[in-house]
Amino acid sequence: MAAYEAKVVWxxxxxxxxxxxxxxxxxxxxDGGAVVAGSSSPSSVPVPMSDVAGVDPEEAMIASLSSCHMxxxxxxxxxxGLVVDTYVDEASGRMGKNEQGRGYIAEVTLRPCTSFTGRVPSQDELDALHHQAHDHCEMAHSVRATITTVATIG
Incomplete structure (x- = not known):
């Protein structure tokens, strides 16, 4: 199996x-050299101790799920045989409490809007492709959150 690395420095x-x-x-x-500013969420730790310009772990998790699905x-x-021109997902997540009363990301909603050149799939075909993508997304298999996809064609 592949291994992945990230370096976190504070x-x-x-x-x-x-x-x-x-x-x-x-x-x-x-590993490819990309550097991303990170911080705690201002929802968890108030500014100025949190940096609103940084990506917090919760946002990163939502983005990771969205990216893998896409x-x-x-x-x-x-x-x-579909030609995809654009794919825009305004994904969101909602925190909840687990059985021990600890916070976790309980729900993630993916809202992909896709545009096509040539043949445009029906809503049923679009939904089937998104279902197939969800079934194969390793990140989706890595979380316990309920993930919902609401797909549209733009």
Missing amino acids: SRGDQPFLDKRYSRAHAWTF LWFLAFAANA
């Missing part, structure tokens, strides 16, 4: 620490 700098008002801003570095969808659409 540094206190000259700020106090024990008062718990330290910055949660940090950097994610990926990549599988594009592959299956190509196999079906």
